[in-house]
Amino acid sequence: MDQLSAMRVFTRVVETGNFSKAALSLKMPKTTVTNLVQSLEAHLGTRLLNRTTRQVVVTTDGALYYERASRLLADLDELDGSLSSSQAQPSGKVRIALSGAFADQIIMPSLCDFHTRYPKIQLEFDIGDRIVDYIAENVDCALRGGTPNDQSLVARKVAELTLRTYAAPSYLEKVGEPKHPRDLEHHFSGIGYMKAYTGRNFPMQFHKDGELIEIEPRYIVSVNESRSYIAAAVAGIGVAQAVSFMVRDLVERGELVEILSDWQRPPIPLYIVYPQTRHLSNKVRVFVDWLAGKLQQLERCEQDMLAKRKVVALADASPKPRLAG
The missing domain is CATH 3.40.190.10 (Periplasmic binding protein-like II)
Known part of the structure; x- marks a missing residue:
């Protein structure tokens, strides 16, 4: 048994709530996910999950194991990321949820710039303003207007919308x-x-x-x-x-x-959000930093335009000197 793979599969089953969603997000057959969890339980000599026809319930031992395993996997990913970022370009897929207007007017016009900087990163966009299940849908981060109410999300304010x-x-x-x-x-x-x-x-x-x-x-x-x-x-x-x-x-x-x-x-605050349980890998971090820079640049341009409009409005409203005739 590949214990590390089994731990990753087990944590994803806990986070998504069932084997089918975990298999979908991991791009694995459901039978592989089931077999890895069963092998992990056999290795540990305890039941981690109680299965019913409708749901998966974490046992007491499973909850304890999940807490330790998720921290261990996050530390391992952080270690890998810190070493790989100093030796090679970040690579892999990053899945982002955002509205179509932001995609059309911010992301797509600047996408060549991002690709030039990070040619090994493949971006996948989930376009729309719907509610996203970050874990089940394997979404790494999202761009959202308004202060997030979901306490399970980490939120980074990147701009204010006029x-x-x-x-x-x-x-x-x-x-x-x-x-x-x-x-x-x-x-x-x-x-x-x-x-x-x-x-x-x-x-x-x-x-x-x-x-x-x-x-x-x-x-x-x-x-x-x-x-x-x-x-x-x-x-x-x-x-x-x-x-x-x-x-x-x-x-x-x-x-x-x-x-x-x-x-x-x-103004409405604009946030980049991601799940607390989802480790912010190097590939996601560089995208978040790049997007934050683009949004802050856009906000400065909007503020400059608004300031110019106010100056023009004041000039138009001020009394004009009368010419001596």
Whole structure:
């Protein structure tokens, strides 16, 4: 028996909750996973797992063994990573979950840069805003907006997202332009963005001079994916609050118009998250560091653009000197 392989398989069965998910995440036949766990139990002379038709339950001995084995495997991976990183390029697959808009506008345009730096790393992207089972789906890390509520995740804040309020010109021609956020409650329709965990829409928020207003407009449509959310706004369905860099090209082309520009939504923190039980290997670490750098560079550009807009707005609002005639 390869005891090290058996330990890795056993810990994955515990983390995923059953043999089928463990086999899928490890890319092994289920029979191989079952045989390795049985061999490990025979070697130790104790039962580690109680199997039923529906679930796998860890025994008392199994829980103790899992705790020690997972720490041992993490230390071993750290040792391997520290030596290999000084002698060779990091290599292997990294699986990342993130929204389609981030993939399209941040990752893909810069992917050649990452590949040039780390040619031996293969990236796999799980595109969408759905809830992810990190262990069962073998996801190494994810990019998520908002403060994570899952205590099993390690979260690294990498940027803050600037959101502003937009609508299509065709929509504004039909209903007019709101003068105050409260107008959205009565005469306008909104596009809802649903929370992954509850299925409820995020409220629209507006901040100005210390005043925070939260609005629940009438929603014609709600979605749970950022690209569809923006597409609905472009189609003229209603008002949307979107991350400014995601719609910059649409605004420049006149497909979307910023409204209520003197009101801002409080920025949303952006995190890279990964499971506490998943050791952050060197290949994942270099990707996380690279992505964090790209996001921080983008945030600085957004802040510079916002500062320039404020300067232009102040210049336009200031009284112009009258020429002596």
